[in-house]
Amino acid sequence: MQNYGPQFEGANHQMQQPFFQYSQCNGRRKALCIGINYFGQSAELKGCINDAHNVKNFICRQYGYKEDDIVMLTDDASNPRQIPTKDNILAAMQWLVRDAQPNDSLFFHYSGHGGQTKDLDGDEADGYDEVIYPVDFDTNGHIVDDIMHEIMVRPLPPGCRLTAIFDYSTEGKIKEPNLAAEAGQGLLSAVSSYARGDMGGVFSSAMGIFKTATGNTKKAEQYARATRTSPADVISWSGCKDSQTSADTFEAGQSTGAMSFAFISALTQNPQQSYQMLLQSIRQILRDKYSQKPQLSSSHPIDTNIMFIM
Structure with missing residues (x-):
């Protein structure tokens, strides 16, 4: 497991962090x-x-x-x-x-x-x-x-x-996307929603960013990371x-x-x-x-x- 990006508080107040896992490519x-x-x-x-x-x-x-x-x-x-x-x-x-x-x-x-x-x-x-x-x-x-x-x-x-x-x-x-690869981008609520499996929360959080930064390149990057x-x-x-x-x-x-x-x-x-x-x-x-x-x-x-x- 490879962790990246900022830590955040997930379910049951557990500290979590975005992650991915390289494949060994030895399965089907x-x-x-x-x-x-x-x-x-x-x-x-x-x-x-x-x-x-x-x-x-x-x-x-x-x-x-x-x-x-x-x-x-x-x-x-x-x-x-x-x-x-x-x-x-x-x-x-x-x-x-x-x-x-x-x-x-x-x-x-x-x-x-x-x-x-x-x-x-x-x-x-x-x-x-x-x-x-x-x-x-x-x-x-x-x-x-x-x-x-x-x-x-x-x-x-x-x-x-x-x-x-x-x-x-x-x-x-x-x-x-790197989810919230940079801290302080207003994405932690979206990240927390993702950790809970609440994709609706991810989209609503990300859309809040979208609405406040329309036309901004950084906005697009943030929204992609969240979703x-x-x-x-x-x-x-x-x-x-x-x-x-x-x-x-x-x-x-x-x-x-x-x-x-x-x-x-x-x-x-x-x-x-x-x-x-x-x-x-x-x-x-x-x-x-x-x-x-x-x-x-x-x-x-x-x-x-x-x-x-x-």
Whole structure:
């Protein structure tokens, strides 16, 4: 267990502190890989389905994932349940985290269109939430990162790993709150509510901050810390900053997403890398050809010098 942030008084007047737990990644492995080419639509892509299959093959070969424990959603699937519609994606996200246990290693990969929409709950410093676009987004809409957090992060127990990779025009980061990483930020009531399991109290406390600091970057950071923290071990690799677009490109003889290609290439060349080394390796692979700058995000403070495992 790794403690961080200020101490606070919890239930029964016990002193508590925010915490998370690194996963040993030696439990069950499950994966969800999504690739959407948007066939016949105005913004058709070429490499996303290839990405999903390449990533699936890579995690089976390199990390011991089994095909029976991997759900694939691609828009060339013959089975209607494997088409990446909004409903199918949400159901698959719920499947991924169902019955999650400490030291499990869960893996989520998305390759497709993404973008931004106006932030309605005050947790984004730039005023926009990141979204991904299912194949049926024109009729059923997008999926906001807040919903992805609600489904895939909040249910996870301490010590459960979720590794997420987002390729193409969305950072899609899993929020990086440190709960009340800085003392004196007016968050202790929200922290205490969180410790009691009173999420309503968390939101009402955080909304009080939101209302008194509207438009303030610090306000967004505080609100995210109060409502987006997790004791689980959640890591997100994304192809670019929020304001950038990930390239749909051609590498090694096929159409592919630049981030997916770089992630696989970096770990194939050297499987034993720290988080910091891996981020640098991925950026180095992309630096010569693309302007995008891959990002690493986490649901907790992270020692970037420890080895990346999955």
